[in-house]
Amino acid sequence: MSARGEQRLRTGHPWIYRADVADVDASGGDIVEVIGPRRRTLGHALFSDRSQIPLRMLTRGDAPFEPAMLRARLERAIRFRDSLNLDATAYRVVHGEADLLPSLVVDRYGSYLVVQALSQGMDRLLPSVIGWLSELLSPDGILARNDPKVRTLEGLEQTVEVLAGTIPDSVVVREGPIEYDVDLRKGQKTGLFLDQRENREAAARYAHGRLLDGFSYHGGFALRLAGQCTAAEAIDISADAVARITSNATRNRVGNLTAREANVFDELRRLEKAGERYDTIVLDPPAFAKNKASVPNALAGYKEINLRALRLLAPGGYLVSCSCSYNVNEEMFAEMVHEASIDSHTPLTIVEKRMQGRDHPVLVGAPETHYLKCFILRRVE
Numbered sequence: 001m002s003a004r005g006e007q008r009l010r011t012g013h014p015w016i017y018r019a020d021v022a023d024v025d026a027s028g029g030d031i032v033e034v035i036g037p038r039r040r041t042l043g044h045a046l047f048s049d050r051s052q053i054p055l056r057m058l059t060r061g062d063a064p065f066e067p068a069m070l071r072a073r074l075e076r077a078i079r080f081r082d083s084l085n086l087d088a089t090a091y092r093v094v095h096g097e098a099d100l101l102p103s104l105v106v107d108r109y110g111s112y113l114v115v116q117a118l119s120q121g122m123d124r125l126l127p128s129v130i131g132w133l134s135e136l137l138s139p140d141g142i143l144a145r146n147d148p149k150v151r152t153l154e155g156l157e158q159t160v161e162v163l164a165g166t167i168p169d170s171v172v173v174r175e176g177p178i179e180y181d182v183d184l185r186k187g188q189k190t191g192l193f194l195d196q197r198e199n200r201e202a203a204a205r206y207a208h209g210r211l212l213d214g215f216s217y218h219g220g221f222a223l224r225l226a227g228q229c230t231a232a233e234a235i236d237i238s239a240d241a242v243a244r245i246t247s248n249a250t251r252n253r254v255g256n257l258t259a260r261e262a263n264v265f266d267e268l269r270r271l272e273k274a275g276e277r278y279d280t281i282v283l284d285p286p287a288f289a290k291n292k293a294s295v296p297n298a299l300a301g302y303k304e305i306n307l308r309a310l311r312l313l314a315p316g317g318y319l320v321s322c323s324c325s326y327n328v329n330e331e332m333f334a335e336m337v338h339e340a341s342i343d344s345h346t347p348l349t350i351v352e353k354r355m356q357g358r359d360h361p362v363l364v365g366a367p368e369t370h371y372l373k374c375f376i377l378r379r380v381e
């Protein structure tokens with residue numbers, strides 16, 4: 001590997017890019033010894049022969065690699081989540097790089113687990129991982145949601161398959177006071193947006209009056225906040241998501257929530273023209289910036305929805321504004337909010353700056369693991 005690659009490892013980053021890999025004597029999916037420019041062993045890594053990230057570090061230094069280390073890391077990840085005493089039956093058990101298990105995701109939905117192996121190396125390790133998870137957690141079923149597009153960058157198939165036990169068509173989980181009916185095979189991500197759990201709780205500290213939940217998916221924010229609001233409206237472009245919001249509202253006896261299928265960009269414009277006002281608005285769009293090149297367009301998109309939402313917001317109202325694009329960092333997001341506040345002539349305060357929940361921790365030195373921003377903003381007057 002190049003000197004630049006070695007330097008990158010020193011910063012704590014677990015990925016080495018293709019340009020920094022000199023000679024390769026390995027096949028895709030192998031666990032390899034990584035040798036530095038001065039012939040020193042720098043550690044062991046998962047190797048991919050297709051990805052722009054051919055090396056994902058598993059260990060550092062010259063100690064030999066033992067598979068038992070991975071089992072121990074799984075065990076530690078499970079113990080850490082147990083220690084959080086989360087008031088939920090669905091949460092992330094393994095958050096890839098942050099648990100030193102690169103490119104592995106394990107989410108728990110009650111007595112079921114959903115896994116994702118997002119690199120060639122982790123894909124090859126999956127049978128061992130399933131065995132260890134079965135021993136450690138005794139789940140009723142394990143589903144591989146190996147359908148994310150990033151798998152194609154690794155030359156891997158996009159598949160959804162049951163790897164252990166059985167997986168029912170619908171699983172009921174609880175997050176605080178709210179129950180969700182989840183389709184683990186077809187829902188977005190692994191079924192729910194588990195990373196927003198603590199932000200939904202935080203938003204509940206401020207929500208009041210008339211609520212608009214934009215990009216609502218299964219209604220996570222709307223369902224949690226509706227009880228303290230006079231009326232709640234949820235908007236999503238997906239018909240399936242809207243049907244789920246309605247059935248989840250019935251399940252939770254939330255009577256003041258209506259959901260509609262629409263494009264939030266169009267809907268914000270229409271509501272503004274109609275002179276509507278809201279006291280609480282949530283914006284939780286999908287990642288607009290999938291890569292660095294799309295950042296300028298993404299920022300324009302974030303600014304447009306935030307600007308329009310601010311025009312709909314009543315004085316004393318709250319805007320819960322989120323971005324899950326890791327290419328748009330917190331500083332860029334804050335700058336976009338600043339511009340939206342200036343252009344809409346809205347005096348704004350930042351009440352809370354938040355990120356993904358504690359079960360999705362950030363690995364220091366790997367900024368990509370800090371992907372979710374959630375600002376709770378208050379229109380002062």
Ligand SMILES: C[S@@+](CC[C@H](N)C(=O)[O-])C[C@H]1O[C@@H](n2cnc3c(N)ncnc32)[C@H](O)[C@@H]1O
Pocket residue numbers: 188192193196214215216217218219220221235236237238241262263264265284285286287324
């Ligand atoms: C990050 S998720 C929202 C998660 C949700 N807030 C939660 O807490 O579960 C983004 C959602 O936006 C929806 N979406 C994408 N583009 C949209 C658009 N232009 N208008 C409305 N909804 C859109 C997707 O269907 C998806 O459900």
